[in-house]
Amino acid sequence: MSVLINSSSKILCQGITGSQGTFHTDQCIEYGSNVVAGVTPGRGGQEHLGVPVFDSVREARENLEIDVSMIFVPAKFASEAVIAAIDAEIGLIVCITEGIPVQDMIAVKAKMQDSNSKLIGPNCPGIITPEESKVGIMPGFIHQKGSIGIISRSGTLTYEAVHQTTHYGLGQSTCIGIGGDPIKGLNFIDCLELFEADSDTKGIVMVGEIGGSDEEKAAMFIKDNISKPVVAYIAGVSAPPGKRMGHAGAIVTGKEGTASAKYEALNEAGVHTVDSLALIGKKMHSVLK
Amino acid sequence: MNLHEYQSKQIFLESGMPVLEGGVAISPDEALEVAKNLSTNIWAVKAQVHAGGRGKVGGVKITKDLDEVKGLAENMLGKKLITKQTDGDGLPINHVYIEAGTEIVAEYYFSLVIDRAQETWTFIASTEGGMDIEAVAEDTPEKIIKYSVDPSKGLCNDSLRSLANKLNFKSHLSDEFIDFSSKIFTLAKKIDANLIEVNPLIIDGDNHLMALDSKIAIEDNALFRQPELYKMRDPEQENKLEEKASNNDLSYVSLDGNIACMVNGAGLAMATMDLIKIHGGNPANFLDVGGGATTERVTAAFEIILENPNVKSILVNIFGGIVRCDVIADGIINAVRTSNISIPIIVRLEGTNVENGKLRLEESGLKIISANDLTDAAVKVVESVGL
Numbered sequence: 001m002s003v004l005i006n007s008s009s010k011i012l013c014q015g016i017t018g019s020q021g022t023f024h025t026d027q028c029i030e031y032g033s034n035v036v037a038g039v040t041p042g043r044g045g046q047e048h049l050g051v052p053v054f055d056s057v058r059e060a061r062e063n064l065e066i067d068v069s070m071i072f073v074p075a076k077f078a079s080e081a082v083i084a085a086i087d088a089e090i091g092l093i094v095c096i097t098e099g100i101p102v103q104d105m106i107a108v109k110a111k112m113q114d115s116n117s118k119l120i121g122p123n124c125p126g127i128i129t130p131e132e133s134k135v136g137i138m139p140g141f142i143h144q145k146g147s148i149g150i151i152s153r154s155g156t157l158t159y160e161a162v163h164q165t166t167h168y169g170l171g172q173s174t175c176i177g178i179g180g181d182p183i184k185g186l187n188f189i190d191c192l193e194l195f196e197a198d199s200d201t202k203g204i205v206m207v208g209e210i211g212g213s214d215e216e217k218a219a220m221f222i223k224d225n226i227s228k229p230v231v232a233y234i235a236g237v238s239a240p241p242g243k244r245m246g247h248a249g250a251i252v253t254g255k256e257g258t259a260s261a262k263y264e265a266l267n268e269a270g271v272h273t274v275d276s277l278a279l280i281g282k283k284m285h286s287v288l289k
Numbered sequence: 290m291n292l293h294e295y296q297s298k299q300i301f302l303e304s305g306m307p308v309l310e311g312g313v314a315i316s317p318d319e320a321l322e323v324a325k326n327l328s329t330n331i332w333a334v335k336a337q338v339h340a341g342g343r344g345k346v347g348g349v350k351i352t353k354d355l356d357e358v359k360g361l362a363e364n365m366l367g368k369k370l371i372t373k374q375t376d377g378d379g380l381p382i383n384h385v386y387i388e389a390g391t392e393i394v395a396e397y398y399f400s401l402v403i404d405r406a407q408e409t410w411t412f413i414a415s416t417e418g419g420m421d422i423e424a425v426a427e428d429t430p431e432k433i434i435k436y437s438v439d440p441s442k443g444l445c446n447d448s449l450r451s452l453a454n455k456l457n458f459k460s461h462l463s464d465e466f467i468d469f470s471s472k473i474f475t476l477a478k479k480i481d482a483n484l485i486e487v488n489p490l491i492i493d494g495d496n497h498l499m500a501l502d503s504k505i506a507i508e509d510n511a512l513f514r515q516p517e518l519y520k521m522r523d524p525e526q527e528n529k530l531e532e533k534a535s536n537n538d539l540s541y542v543s544l545d546g547n548i549a550c551m552v553n554g555a556g557l558a559m560a561t562m563d564l565i566k567i568h569g570g571n572p573a574n575f576l577d578v579g580g581g582a583t584t585e586r587v588t589a590a591f592e593i594i595l596e597n598p599n600v601k602s603i604l605v606n607i608f609g610g611i612v613r614c615d616v617i618a619d620g621i622i623n624a625v626r627t628s629n630i631s632i633p634i635i636v637r638l639e640g641t642n643v644e645n646g647k648l649r650l651e652e653s654g655l656k657i658i659s660a661n662d663l664t665d666a667a668v669k670v671v672e673s674v675g676l
Contacts, residue, residue: 027611076513101481101511102403109408110440139610139641154556156608160663163608163639180555182405209556212405235559238544238566239575242374246540246555246577248510249405255427259563276567277560278663 002129003149003174003194003201004092004118005068009133012060012090013038014071014081017048021072024096024137025049028070031140033133036064057081057088070126070135071095078122079104086117093185094135095121102248105183112185119185123248125155125177136177138162146171148284149195151188152207153180153214154247157235157277161205164281170288173201180247182211188218196226203229203284206271210236211250211257219265229287231272233280234259290507291339295386296521297485297503304476306469307499311388313337320362323387324355331390334361338380339526341488341504342372342421348382351390358387381525392494393501397456398422400486401473403508407437410477412449412470414456418489444474465498480518481511530574530593537589539578546571547601548670549594551587553578553608561606564663570671573600587620591628604670605636606663614638614646622653633658633673637666 011028015021016038026049029035037051037060044055054060057069069090073081078097085093086108100122112119120127126136130143142159144166152158158177165172176191178184188206195201204226208215215234222230237259239245241252252258266273274283292300295313302308311333312323324332332355336348343349348370350361362385371379396418404411414434417425426433434455436448449470453463473485484506493499512519524532534541540555544562548570552558555577562572574597578590594600607617621636637660638646650657658673660666 075510099510101514102483102508103478103481103511106403106409106440113441137611142610142640152556154554156552156554156557156610157560159608159610159640160557160560182403183408207556209559233560235556235563238562238572239559240542240544243542243575245542245559245575250555250559255423276564276664277557278564 001198001200002132003198004176005127005129005133005135005174007032007034007132009034009067009135010065011035011133011135012057012066012069014057014069014085015073016040016053017043018072018074022049024072025070027140028134031134032131033135036066057084057090061088061090066090068092068094068135071097073097075099075101079108082108082119083111086111086115089115090117093117093119094126095119095185096124096126096137097121098123100181102181102183105181109183120176121179121181121185123181124179125158127174127176129174130172138175138177142166143175144171147173147200147202148205149173149191149198149201149203150175150205150207151191151195152177153209153249154207154235157207160277161207161280165205165284168281168285170203170281170284173198180209180249182249187214189221192218192221192226192230196228201228203231203288205280205284206230206232207280208232208234208262209247209250210234210239210245210252210259211247213256215262216265219269219271222271223269229272229284231274231280231284231287232266233274233277234262235277237275290509290512290519290522291526292505292507292518292521293337293339293384293523294335294503295337295384297505298386298500300476300480300505301500301503304472306472307497308503309389309391309499309501311386313384313386314362315366315384317359317363317366320385320387321359324358327387327389329389332358333388333390334358334365335386335388336365336370336382337384337386338370338372338375338382339523340370340372340374340380342374343370346370346372348372362387383525391491391499391501394492394494394496396489396491398425398488399490400484400488401477403483404437409437409440410474411435411437412452414452416456418491422488438474444471462492462496462498469498480505481508481515482506483508530596534576534593537586537593539576539586539590539593541593542575543597544572544574545599546573547599548674549573549576549597549600549603550606551576551578551590551594551603552606553612557606557608561604564667565604565670568667568671570667570674573597584620584623587617588624588627591624591630595628595630600632602633602670602673603630603635604666605634606666607638607640609638609640609643609646611641613642614640615642615649618646618649621657622649622655625655625657635660635666635670635673637663
């Protein structure tokens with residue numbers, strides 16, 4: 001088992017003919033992901049990377065069975081693309097696009113209220129179940145099938161956590177990059193719940209960062225609902241308040257969103273926190289021993 | 290992107306929202322001209338900087354003597370204003386806003402923000418107007434009143450009426466408040482604002498609501514569709530290096546330490562700063578070169594880093610995912626050669642083609658210190674500063 005995706009997941013790529021869409025879809029196919037179709041308005045009927053291209057998500061859905069949509073549509077049009085996938089009732093939508101205006105994400109979230117679709121991202125590396133399926137832009141080769149579930153707000157920090165858990169021979173069940181935007185799809189709690197229920201996952205790594213209060217909420221949730229060991233790292237202890245640190249969501253406003261508040265909440269919930277990024281793998285290794 | 294008060298008030302005026310008569314000036318003479326044309330006998334001279342807390346540090350002056358306006362403007366223009374929201378250097382005052390004064394019967398705090406926890410717009414109001422709202426929220430949270438708009442239903446007048454009641458707005462003031470709130474909401478959506486703050490919102494001598502101050506922040510990600518607002522950008526209010534970085538598609542934030550960092554990925558860039566701190570050093574900056582760390586971008590990044598005179602050492606931390614480490618190594622080598630860097634550079638590479646990357650650095654003949662892992666990199670860079 002794994003969470004959300006596995007080797008049989010049928011994947012659609014929205015924006016497949018663009019440069020990003022082409023490059024990364026090709027990499028996904030090479031990794032072994034089951035990409036079945038693409039969507040680019042105006043390019044319907046063509047073939048790209050060996051799969052059929054449709055003008056709309058709806059047409060793709062009418063012709064093929066689709067479990068996951070991976071979105072590489074430019075920021076200007078990305079929220080429309082997500083809404084198209086919601087309308088077509090795609091079960092899992094993974095939006096890689098960075099720079100979507102936050103108001104557009106409010107509209108997306110409103111649309112999701114009456115929908116069963118799950119959204120990962122935007123502004124994220126995607127999701128991977130090692131040696132089965134990769135839906136996103138992460139380097140496949142650093143992953144190894146195993147027992148750690150990884151949830152992260154940051155792309156490169158996910159890779160660090162993956163690299164370290166691979167180094168210690170633990171491997172990963174599934175890694176979910178939930179993204180660096182303030183308004184997004186799945187959050188820590190949704191993913192923790194999935195990993196708790198997954199029999200292949202023995203431990204969970206949570207990589208957070210400054211801004212918002214998702215980590216604090218996750219800490220409360222872990223206390224009452226998660227039996228598996230959780231190792232957490234929060235980036236941005238040294239970040240000054242009021243400054244946006246790259247990610248749109250990584251900003252300390254007033255007293256909210258500081259790394260120390262997040263560490264405090266996590267420690268109180270019995271989470272195994274590490275103050276250095278370099279210690280994530282080592283900590284998980286010793287906790288599971 | 291932040292707007293100045295004078296720009297925000299112009300937008301308020303155009304949106305039919307109540308603001309006092311006023312005008313902007315860039316010279317003392319112009320300030321006097323503006324003041325003369327206002328139908329008032331009391332004038333406010335307000336320094337235009339992208340920071341709050343102006344009043345407490347002399348950034349807002351009131352006078353009943355028209356002749357004083359020029360002198361007050363002269364004292365502000367060309368100076369820098371340091372408030373508790375700015376850094377130690379302060380922000381340059383290149384514009385002053387001259388506004389008609391008014392009697393203040395009562396002051397309120399009022400704002401509309403994009404609320405990440407509620408994933409929608411939230412109105413925040415308080416009877417504690419003119420105060421530092423974060424302090425109010427901390428000390429007397431019961432005095433903060435909120436209303437989050439359900440995005441699938443839109444703005445609800447009934448909820449605004451309830452908000453008005455909680456602020457004790459009676460009869461026509463309640464109607465004015467609902468009208469004001471609706472206009473702010475429409476405006477925020479139209480201009481992609483993630484914050485519109487009116488602090489204070491006042492009841493004036495004629496018993497009407499009036500926006501005495503106004504602050505608008507436009508969502509950076511939406512600037513592509515707000516060309517008119519983008520023209521209002523004031524680069525003078527931004528950190529020079531941060532601006533240069535953003536023109537090069539780099540994300541850079543100045544800090545006060547002496548160890549510069551160059552990292553791919555925002556999360557890893559923050560984590561690298563944290564590592565330096567843990568090992569006893571002080572980061573000079575946050576810098577994310579992004580996923581496609583090309584030679585051009587790495588070169589631009591080195592240039593920006595080196596413009597900070599405090600920098601004594603550089604830590605380059607790259608996790609090559611899609612980008613190959615050997616390509617990044619070439620970028621670093623080229624950049625070091627062209628920029629003639631004389632201070633220590635510690636490089637930690639990991640990921641795709643890492644062995645090749647390290648080999649290139651080694652064979653380059655440059656004085657680049659290679660680190661084995663994250664901790665090693667942090668230790669080495671902190672040591673290099675200590676020597």
